[in-house]
Amino acid sequence: MFFLKKIFKKKLNIEEVEDLLFESGVEPKFADMIITKIKESGSKEDDLRRLIKSELLSQFGEKQFGNFKPKAKSLMVIAGNNGSGKTTFIGKFIQYFQQNELKPAVIAADTFRAAAMEQLEHFANRFNVPIVRGADKEDPSAVVYRGIDQLLENDVIIVDTSGRQHNNKNLMGELQKISNIINKKSDQFLDIKNLITIDANTGLASKHIISGFQEYLPLDGIIINKVDSNSKYGALLSILNDFNIPIIFEGYGEDMNDLREFYFEEYLDRLL
Ligand SMILES: Nc1nc2c(ncn2[C@@H]2O[C@H](COP(=O)(O)OP(=O)(O)O)[C@@H](O)[C@H]2O)c(=O)[nH]1
Ligand SMILES: [Mg+2]
Numbered sequence: 333m334f335f336l337k338k339i340f341k342k343k344l345n346i347e348e349v350e351d352l353l354f355e356s357g358v359e360p361k362f363a364d365m366i367i368t369k370i371k372e373s374g375s376k377e378d379d380l381r382r383l384i385k386s387e388l389l390s391q392f393g394e395k396q397f398g399n400f401k402p403k404a405k406s407l408m409v410i411a412g413n414n415g416s417g418k419t420t421f422i423g424k425f426i427q428y429f430q431q432n433e434l435k436p437a438v439i440a441a442d443t444f445r446a447a448a449m450e451q452l453e454h455f456a457n458r459f460n461v462p463i464v465r466g467a468d469k470e471d472p473s474a475v476v477y478r479g480i481d482q483l484l485e486n487d488v489i490i491v492d493t494s495g496r497q498h499n500n501k502n503l504m505g506e507l508q509k510i511s512n513i514i515n516k517k518s519d520q521f522l523d524i525k526n527l528i529t530i531d532a533n534t535g536l537a538s539k540h541i542i543s544g545f546q547e548y549l550p551l552d553g554i555i556i557n558k559v560d561s562n563s564k565y566g567a568l569l570s571i572l573n574d575f576n577i578p579i580i581f582e583g584y585g586e587d588m589n590d591l592r593e594f595y596f597e598e599y600l601d602r603l604l
Pocket of ligand 1: 412414557
């Protein structure tokens with residue numbers, strides 16, 4: 333993070349700058365653009381920051397802004413790899429809805445691991461929200477079906493799913509089944525969103541994860557977690573560039589308050 337500061341502090345040469353950009357997860361085509369700007373500018377830190385920022389802003393425009401609008405009668409499905417921060421995000425998301433005067437409830441459909449459902453129960457108790465949890469190894473789509481029926485009087489239903497690898501066909505099929513169940517009940521909701529959590533440390537490999545999930549579950553938004561601990565923050569440029577899916581939140585720590593909405597310009601200010 334803050335790679336321009338590092339460039340100036342350590343007085344790096346162009347090769348070292350390039351290495352630093354790649355380490356930060358910046359893809360070659362964006363790194364080339366940045367390096368061209370570095371060569372063009374009189375290499376004063378502020379000039380350079382302004383130059384690179386305005387170039388990236390004009391390339392990406394406003395369409396990438398998260399712009400998440402919490403509303404009643406909505407259902408949020410949270411999917412993603414194991415350990416990418418799904419359940420932690422749900423804790424934060426519960427608090428986010430409560431702060432927006434909405435009543436959330438959760439469905440623990442991660443029936444693969446009892447500990448995962450317990451972790452969600454912990455958050456549900458902490459924020460005093462209703463939870464429907466599956467039995468051990470129960471079919472997750474059955475849990476979702478039952479959960480929706482039982483929780484409909486709440487404003488927002490958030491579904492926690494098992495962690496899975498995008499190339500595991502069985503587990504991805506299971507996610508598709510959850511999605512089909514939800515589609516059958518879609519007239520109960522004004523807003524249904526399928527969200528994927530990504531560990532920021534995954535860097536450019538997260539592009540494969542996103543396209544892999546997208547094959548089975550049409551994604552409406554991306555949450556990038558662990559940006560506090562990551563050195564691959566630059567990869568977000570490629571996620572924004574390659575997909576027409578907005579990044580809507582960033583998780584930047586384990587505390588429930590460590591969640592912020594994602595705005596491209598703020599992102600650039602943090603990156604540069
Ligand atoms: N540093 C940091 N750790 C996080 C963040 N989000 C989640 N974690 C940690 O990452 C680990 C996995 O998170 P978890 O929510 O259980 O992931 P899940 O398997 O996708 O449900 C836990 O130890 C979390 O405390 C974050 O934004 N920053
Ligand atoms: Mg979990």
